[in-house]
Amino acid sequence: MRPPWKQSKLDKLGFVGRGRSRHRPRNDPALFGGAYPFFQTGEVKAAELYLHEHSQTYNEEGLAQSKQWAPGTLCITIAANIAESAILTIPGCFPDSVVGFVADETQADTRFVKYSLDILKLRMQNISRGTTQDNLSLDKLLTIDFPTPPLPIQRKIAAILCAYDDLVENNTRRIAILEEMARLLYREWFVDFRFPGHECVPIVDSPLGPVPAGWTIRDFGNVAMNFDSKRIPLSSMARAAIQGPYPYYGAANVLDHVNDYIFDGQYLLTAEDGSVITAGGKPVLQRVSGRFWANNHAHVIQGKSPVSTNFLYLMMSGYDISGHITGAAQPKITQHNLNRIRVLVPAPELLAEFDDFVGPSFELLDSLLNANLNLRQTRDFLLPRLISGEIDVEDLDINTAGLAA
Numbered sequence: 525m526r527p528p529w530k531q532s533k534l535d536k537l538g539f540v541g542r543g544r545s546r547h548r549p550r551n552d553p554a555l556f557g558g559a560y561p562f563f564q565t566g567e568v569k570a571a572e573l574y575l576h577e578h579s580q581t582y583n584e585e586g587l588a589q590s591k592q593w594a595p596g597t598l599c600i601t602i603a604a605n606i607a608e609s610a611i612l613t614i615p616g617c618f619p620d621s622v623v624g625f626v627a628d629e630t631q632a633d634t635r636f637v638k639y640s641l642d643i644l645k646l647r648m649q650n651i652s653r654g655t656t657q658d659n660l661s662l663d664k665l666l667t668i669d670f671p672t673p674p675l676p677i678q679r680k681i682a683a684i685l686c687a688y689d690d691l692v693e694n695n696t697r698r699i700a701i702l703e704e705m706a707r708l709l710y711r712e713w714f715v716d717f718r719f720p721g722h723e724c725v726p727i728v729d730s731p732l733g734p735v736p737a738g739w740t741i742r743d744f745g746n747v748a749m750n751f752d753s754k755r756i757p758l759s760s761m762a763r764a765a766i767q768g769p770y771p772y773y774g775a776a777n778v779l780d781h782v783n784d785y786i787f788d789g790q791y792l793l794t795a796e797d798g799s800v801i802t803a804g805g806k807p808v809l810q811r812v813s814g815r816f817w818a819n820n821h822a823h824v825i826q827g828k829s830p831v832s833t834n835f836l837y838l839m840m841s842g843y844d845i846s847g848h849i850t851g852a853a854q855p856k857i858t859q860h861n862l863n864r865i866r867v868l869v870p871a872p873e874l875l876a877e878f879d880d881f882v883g884p885s886f887e888l889l890d891s892l893l894n895a896n897l898n899l900r901q902t903r904d905f906l907l908p909r910l911i912s913g914e915i916d917v918e919d920l921d922i923n924t925a926g927l928a929a
Contacts, residue, residue, distance in 0.1 A: 527911055529668035537632035540625050542602075542662055543618035547589040550619065558583025559617040560592060567599040568622060571610035573638065573689040574695075575599055582617055590617040593609065598625040598634050600641065602660040609641045616822065623662060633675065637684035640670050645913050671911060679924035680917040681910045688903035694903035695892045695899075702889045706882045710838040719874055731866070736872045745863030747831040751824040752859060753786055758819065772909040773818040777810075781901065785815035790833050792825040792889070794840065796856045809840055814897075816880065823862060830872040832879050834886050 534540050549556055556562070560582040567578055582590060586758055592615050593599075601608045603621035611634060618624070627634045641648075648660055648668065673681075713719035717727070717736055725736045744750075757774050758766075768783025775795040793810045818824050827833040848861040870878075908916045 529671050529673040532672040533635070534625060534668070534670060535666050537562060537670065538627040538634075540623060540666065541619045541663070542640065543588065543593075543622045544591040545619040547592055547619075555582055555589070556580055557587035557635075558586060560587045561620070562586065562590075562615060563612075563616050563618045564601065565604045565608070565621050567612050567878055568599050568601050568607040569605040572692055573611060573635070573686065575610035575614045575616075576613045576617065580737060587617065590619075591652075591888050592617055593624050596626070598627070598632060598638050598641075599623070599737045600625060601667070601927060602665060602908060606660050607641060607645040609638050611635065611638060611873060612670055619672070623665060624823065627681070628690075631675070632672070633678040633682050635686055635731060636678035637670065639662060639682065639685050639907060640911055643673065644670070646669060673913065676924070677748070679919060680922045683922050683924050684910060684917065685903055685907060688899045688906075692896050692899050695896050699892050701887055702885045702892075706834070707838055707841065709878070709881060710835075712877060713874070714868075714870060715842075719870075720877065730868075733870055735868060736870070740836055740869050741866055741871050743863060744865040745868050747867060747869055748836055748860055748863075749828050750863055751772075751787070751826070753818045753820055753822075755817070755819050757821060758782070761897045765810055769901070771812070771816045771824050771907075773810075773816060774813070782817050787812075787818065788815045789813070790838065792823075792833060794819050794823045794825065794862075796823060796858070809837060810885075811837055811893065812891070814894060818929055823857075823859065830875050831869060831874065833881060834882055838882075843867075876916075 558581050562578070562580045562582045563575060563578050567580045568575060570578065591904075593612060595612050595614055597612045599618060600623040601621060602623055620635055625634070625637065627637065630708055644891045648665070672678075684700060695810070719736075722736065725738065727734045728737050730739075730741055735741075737754075756774065758780075760780070763772060763780040763782055766782045766784065768781055770785040771778045771781045772782045773793055788812045791812075793812055795808055825833075825836065843865075845857055845862070845865065847864060849855045849857050850861065910917065
């Protein structure tokens with residue numbers, strides 16, 4: 525019979541310290557624009573296993589008032605987004621709302637600790653509640669017990685779960701390449717007006733500026749179907765009671781999986797809530813394909829012939845909607861305001877030709893998105909069973925080479 529795993533505090537498994545951003549104000553432009561990546565809590569939350577995407581960089585002055593952490597550091601959020609975590613793949617800085625964990629390689633596998641955090645996240649979020657802004661202090665974090673099987677077991681469990689996350693990461697990179705190829709073609713044809721046969725099409729004046737003859741200006745609501753799900757958001761308790769295979773979306777993000785769906789097909793999701801629209805006014809868009817449930821914080825959009833959903837996706841990805849956002853306390857773009865945005869619509873035959881070019885890429889892209897959905901579901905099914913020891917891996921022949929981080 526396997527002896528019970530011991531429990532350990534995080535600081536017994538390695539070094540634990542808060543990030544650093546001593547300068548005030550923290551957003552002083554004098555700190556930014558250099559060569560040193562700077563990661564915020566939102567970027568930790570957006571990462572899956574590995575953290576490398578960042579929107580800001582520190583310069584030498586920024587670095588001097590901060591601290592650079594090495595690749596392999598586990599970043600753990602303790603404010604704003606509580607108990608989210610991801611592993612640095614490049615040197616980087618982060619503020620004191622993020623804790624860094626550097627494993628003692630004789631005691632812990634960083635990836636195993638990260639997966640344990642995923643299981644313990646709800647408990648940590650409950651501990652953090654009760655203040656004006658939820659906050660998980662470092663002291664509170666260090667009171668939590670982590671399951672600590674022998675190191676070889678940790679590495680085997682990490683290897684199993686990493687196999688799924690590595691496939692997701694590879695698929696995500698392929699998706700980004702396919703999207704960029706489609707986006708470049710869209711820009712060539714519909715922004716720079718260098719579409720096939722453009723030499724023979726005169727440019728004429730329009731309310732949106734010079735455009736090719738035969739193109740029209742229409743309201744967004746005339747080229748897209750903007751569905752209202754009329755479904756109020758489900759609480760986490762309600763979602764837990766109806767767990768199932770269908771993604772549940774709110775404000776353009778997957779919140780959970782439920783056993784019912786509203787929509788079936790290919791759609792775009794964008795957030796009604798202005799808090800998840802970028803500062804530049806560009807909507808956060810997500811392509812979805814298949815069956816899903818969405819609440820009324822997300823616009824669910826489909827193309828209306830002759831405009832395809834693929835064309836809408838590329839068009840909206842670069843569209844500035846800042847002038848259509850309303851509300852001071854909670855900025856949002858309403859269905860009415862979205863539908864009356866004026867957009868440029870190319871000639872139908874050109875739209876059809878474009879769809880013939882990008883259609884196969886988007887079919888592969890959708891296949892990869894669905895593959896990632898299945899991989900995440902399988903990983904999430906295995907995760908609690910592996911971390912608890914319910915699935916015994918001790919006698920499994922698993923290659924753990926390269927997983928000593």
